Amino acid sequence: MKLSNSYIGLPEEFYQSIDPSPVKDPSLLVFNNELANSLNINLGNEEILNYFSGNVVPKGSVPIALNYAGHQFGNFVHQLGDGRAVLLGEINNKEGNYDLQLKGSGQTMFSRQGDGRSALGPVIREYILSEAMHHLDIPTSRALAAVSTGEHVARDTFEPGGILTRVAKSHLRVGTFEYFASRQQWEDLKILADFAIQRHYPEIRELDNHYLELLKKVASSQSELVSKWMSVGFIHGVMNTDNFTISGETIDYGPCAFLDEYHPGKVFSSIDQNGRYAFGNQPSIASWNLASLAGCLIAFIDKDSDKANELATAVLDNFSIETNQRILDLMCKKIGISGSKEENHSILRRLLKIMMENQADYTLTFRNISKVLTENSDEFFQLFKDKNEIHQWLKDWRAVVNSENSDLMHLEKNLNEINPIYIPRNHQVQQAIDKAYENDFSKMLEMIDVVKRPFEEKPQYSSYAEAPLDEQKVQRTFCGT
Structure with missing residues (x-):
């Protein structure tokens, strides 16, 4: 494993040089061979156990x-x-450099009052969810290894400790830019911006206003x-600017979750008491975070502040x-209609409104819609009270579908390749964590296998496709710090 570290070429204030702290009795829970091979x-x-427990620093x-x-x-x-x-360093493949953290x-x-450790639960959650996101074709950091430390950490109770090895295109965040901008360290900020361009977007280096x-x-x-x-x-769940990457990857899987029933105001995170990061707010929060980045770069965009602000x-x-x-395009595609027509947007919005009013399961509604292209299906209708x-x-939807599609069998196949049957259901993830705390990792390993094939229905995994019963629903998720 050949490691480099481009960050250490940056000024000293950008980082602290520090070795990971050894742990008492590490054991490897899972290693991502597919990712390792890539x-x-x-x-x-x-070597895997020693390096990814932090007990040995790799050459x-x-x-x-x-x-x-x-x-x-x-x-x-x-x-x-x-x-x-x-951050252990960077490893290179044909697609570029990747951080190993x-x-x-x-x-x-930077620990402040924290112990610098993680409970095992958040490690398992991030491993499962980041793998699910990758196989759903969503840009994300990934998990290379999960290790149990053999030690306990003090949270609300004493919990087993864990270490996750995360792979990401980088760990540059909007918050990295905010650190230097807030201190008016303009030279350091320029160095950071140039580093980010070189790392992620080298094709813009020679443009006039890069x-x-x-x-x-x-x-x-x-x-x-x-x-x-x-x-x-x-x-x-926690779209703070320090969790908002320059690379455009999902990172920091803390109190994250997937919708069960659809509601744009849905919040799971225990620390999001005012619903700032509710499901439907995520696009506007992303814009807010980008405005924070723009504020950091504004002096470099143009010397004329009015023009810079305008740009x-x-x-x-x-x-x-x-x-x-x-x-709109993605959501219309999920129901087999074009996203370029305003009248189709109305069809989509009507469905979402009906889903919300009926507390219909988000994933199952879209997955089962392929079953009602030409005839009715109990699997679809049972999701709706009205x-x-x-x-x-x-x-009305079938009329649009028939006008836009000549081959409904082909459309049915396409819909099942777009709409997953398996997501990492919140209650299933929690069950995997609970079992792991009893030294039973079978549920965790099975879930990892399930989420690697989110569109491929398999009878032995039928329980993973089911919506939770009311008593199984997870209402709150936690960041684990």
Whole structure:
């Protein structure tokens, strides 16, 4: 495993050099061989356990904790940083450089009052959900390994500890830019912007206004990301600017969750008491975060502040328009109609309204819609309490579908390749964590296998396709810090 570290070429204030803290009795729970192969990582079992528990620093690694600030629930926090994570370095494959980070690896100078560790539950949650997102074709960090530390951490109770090895295109965040902008360290901010361009968007280096182009690139990447979140019913739960990446990847799976029944105001995160990061708010919050990035870059976009603000505002306005259209396109595609027609948007909005009023399951509604292209299906209708309204909607929808599609059998196949049957259901994830706390990892391993094939129905996994009973529903999720 050949590691490099481009971050250490940055000024010292960008990071702290620090080794991960060894753990008492580590054991490997799961290793992502598919991901390892794509990164050309070829290690023996002993090396895997030693490196990804933090007990041995790999050759060539210069471990660091990254420095950043951020807006948390709209309030600016001057100093954050990697309080329980260490970046081992970067590994290269044909697609570029990828960070290898240990999460839960011990205290750093950014830990504040924290112990620098992670409970095992959040490690399992991130492993399962990040793999699910990857196989749903949603940009995301991924999990390479999950390790049990053999130690306990103090949370509300004492819980078993864990370490996750995370792979990401980088860990540059809007909050990284905010750290230097808030201190008016303009030279450092320029170094950071140039580094981000080189790392993620080298094609814009030679353009005249490459800092404006950087803002455009991040906006486009985040537009694609958030649109895809909305299409599968994913709620990040803590869209602070320190969790908002320059690469456009989903990162920091804390109190995240997937919708069961559809409601745009749905919140799972226990710390989001005012619903700032509710499901339906995610596009507007992404715009808010991009505005924070624009504020950091504004002095580099143009020397004339009025012109710089005008240029940045145009990017933000375009983001909102582009994201709204992307969501409409993806959602209309999920029901087999064109997203370019205004009358089709009305069909979609009517369905979402009926789903909300009937508390219909988000994933199952879209998955089962392929079964009612030409005839009725109990699997679809049982999701709705008011049968009359959904019957009328189906009549109108079928008229549009028939006018736009000549081959309904082909459309049925396409719909089943777009709408997943398996998502990491919140109650199933919690069951996997509960069993793991009893030293039974079979549920966790099975879930990882299930989410790797989200569109492929398998009889032995039928329970993973079912909506939870009322008593099984998870109402609150927690960040685990």
